[in-house]
Amino acid sequence: MDFRKTFKALSDPVRLEILKMLKNGRMSAGDIASKFDITNATVSYHLSLLKQADLIYETKIKNFIYYELNTTVFDDLVIWIKQFSKEE
Amino acid sequence: MDFRKTFKALSDPVRLEILKMLKNGRMSAGDIASKFDITNATVSYHLSLLKQADLIYETKIKNFIYYELNTTVFDDLVIWIKQFSKEE
DNA sequence: AACCTGTTTAGATATACTTCTAAATAGATC
């Protein structure tokens, strides 16, 4: 598996903050954006990168788009990183 | 702990390749560079980023500099990522 | 001390990333 995109997605402070927010449950794009001092357009850009990296997924309800953590990818990531740990 | 630098370091294909090489044991800067189609200067730049991210460390012997994986940081990384896994 | 070998540093350039503003889309409501 190729985690380059995943690591790139994780290398930005805004995106890390978004992921931490989503630990408490899904949020709409607007709710996420309201927590930052940057425009909605920029937050949308960050969300698209997180989505491309499979770290989050979206659900459309009415004219809201809700974002949610994709926990399985984090599990895959842990397995990948462990190849560099001592015991292997 | 702040892993932004770590993730940035992990987001480049050359640097990921260097880390994979170092799984088989320490290598000198020159040996590492010889495996790539880029200049020694560029490889040196990548090594410095990996070093800044604490993913590798160096040992100087004669006029060689040997690089080695810092396995403990990968363990810390696994712990950090697990906060996003389901069971927590 | 002069020189060779392995490696890094400095400066320049091209590419990629982050951010903005303005415009576009998609769905809901009036």
Place this chain on the structure above:
DNA sequence: GATCTATTTAGAAGTATATCTAAACAGGTT
């Protein structure tokens, strides 16, 4: 169907990153 709301897309601008060439440095060797 006109309009409002939530969000994304397009295009532009500034900043950061990856790479190169050329020069510098540091440790051995002669």
